[in-house]
Amino acid sequence: MSEPTAPDPATVCARPPVSPPSTIPPLAPPLQLSSVYQFADVATVDAVYEGEMRGFVYARDAHPNAYQLASKVAELEGGEAALVCASGMAAESALMLGLLQHGDRVALAEGIYGRTTLLVARELARFGVEYDLFDQSRPETLRAILTSRTRLAFVETLSNPLLRVADIAGLAEVARPAGVALAVDHTFAPLLCRPLELGADYVIHSATKSIGGHSDVTLGLLVGSKRDIARITPIASTFGLTGNPFDSWMALRGIATLAVRTERSTANALDLAHRLEAHPSVVQVNYPGLAAHPDHALACQILKSGFGAMVSFDVGGRVQAERFIKSLAHIPYAPSLGDVATTLSHPTTTSHRFQTPEEWSRQGITEGLIRLSVGIEAVEDLWIDLNQALAQL
Numbered sequence: 558m559s560e561p562t563a564p565d566p567a568t569v570c571a572r573p574p575v576s577p578p579s580t581i582p583p584l585a586p587p588l589q590l591s592s593v594y595q596f597a598d599v600a601t602v603d604a605v606y607e608g609e610m611r612g613f614v615y616a617r618d619a620h621p622n623a624y625q626l627a628s629k630v631a632e633l634e635g636g637e638a639a640l641v642c643a644s645g646m647a648a649e650s651a652l653m654l655g656l657l658q659h660g661d662r663v664a665l666a667e668g669i670y671g672r673t674t675l676l677v678a679r680e681l682a683r684f685g686v687e688y689d690l691f692d693q694s695r696p697e698t699l700r701a702i703l704t705s706r707t708r709l710a711f712v713e714t715l716s717n718p719l720l721r722v723a724d725i726a727g728l729a730e731v732a733r734p735a736g737v738a739l740a741v742d743h744t745f746a747p748l749l750c751r752p753l754e755l756g757a758d759y760v761i762h763s764a765t766k767s768i769g770g771h772s773d774v775t776l777g778l779l780v781g782s783k784r785d786i787a788r789i790t791p792i793a794s795t796f797g798l799t800g801n802p803f804d805s806w807m808a809l810r811g812i813a814t815l816a817v818r819t820e821r822s823t824a825n826a827l828d829l830a831h832r833l834e835a836h837p838s839v840v841q842v843n844y845p846g847l848a849a850h851p852d853h854a855l856a857c858q859i860l861k862s863g864f865g866a867m868v869s870f871d872v873g874g875r876v877q878a879e880r881f882i883k884s885l886a887h888i889p890y891a892p893s894l895g896d897v898a899t900t901l902s903h904p905t906t907t908s909h910r911f912q913t914p915e916e917w918s919r920q921g922i923t924e925g926l927i928r929l930s931v932g933i934e935a936v937e938d939l940w941i942d943l944n945q946a947l948a949q950l
């Protein structure tokens with residue numbers, strides 16, 4: 558036998574490093590970027606695949622950072638399990654691809670995020686899935702459109718952009734006996750209520766928004782029963798919809814401050830909504846915490862920790878909206894939401910730009926509508942900026 562020789566530097570460079578010789582766990586969650594895990598033998602890989610041994614194989618299927626984030630979000634929502642997806646849209650797609658097949662129908666709330674409507678109305682239609690619209694604040698309108706082919710009802714706790722409230726408990730009373738799964742997009746209302754406790758079957762978050770909280774994460778979450786999530790998870794992996802380690806790690810860090818951010822931004826939003834309502838240049842304010850909001854009573858009933866950080870308001874038309882956006886000194890026009898800093902969006906040129914003017918007017922979305930995502934700044938500073946921009950109108 559020949560003497561073992563030292564490996565060539567090229568080999569040393571390329572080989573994976575040794576594992577640190579520590580059995581003491583770190584306090585902060587380690588970021589584990591590996592896309593794959595190494596196995597001593599075939600029996601071990603068999604045991605992991607068959608569920609006889611705990612472990613990870615391939616990051617698209619599962620990885621430690623997604624496991625930690627999913628556990629945290631399932632606990633927050635009072636759910637049994639959660640799936641981390643590559644974006645909010647990926648979480649919605651995972652749910653729909655997991656649940657639906659050719660010939661099924663979706664009951665879709667009217668006036669929700671434009672891309673969600675597009676996913677159902679345009680993309681799922683290509684696979685023979687059709688849809689019917691209903692008013693999420695009036696469960697009787699869901700009852701009226703249910704058919705024997707309806708499999709899924711999809712709503713938003715607070716709709717984007719008009720902040721209409723979903724009567725989750727009332728909708729569940731209609732959906733459950735009909736065998737229709739109720740999914741609630743909770744992106745605008747994390748921590749304000751728990752849709753699963755109100756009777757929903759699934760909760761969805763775009764973690765890109767408040768959960769991430771700093772506009773540096775793109776991720777989505779689907780929460781549900783252990784059985785449902787176990788069934789959807791391999792489908793999501795096959796379609797390539799699952800989330801990556803780095804964003805999962807970042808989202809977990811974001812959640813650490815979610816409660817204090819929500820408390821502050823919600824208080825700021827209520828204050829600004831009152832001020833905007835009293836301003837002569839503002840045609841209409843949509844905020845469920847205002848007595849004038851059509852769903853105020855329902856909001857008081859289901860939202861136990863405030864009315865959220867989103868406010869939308871109409872400044873009269875496209876020209877006024879453009880002038881207002883340009884006049885702001887500090888609040889950026891950045892078409893997302895949920896950041897620590899206040900940002901704004903203009904739905905007809907961003908989140909709902911793929912819809913026709915007829916579709917906008919059916920939903921009550923106008924070209925003068927501004928959607929404000931309120932942050933954690935001092936509210937006086939926010940008002941100074943908003944007020945001086947309104948004065949330009």
Ligand SMILES: Cc1ncc(COP(=O)(O)O)c(C=O)c1O
Binds near residue numbers: 646893908
């Ligand atoms: C209410 C709502 N749901 C879902 C999404 C989609 O999330 P993502 O951008 O992470 O795919 C958005 C995005 O704006 C949203 O506003």
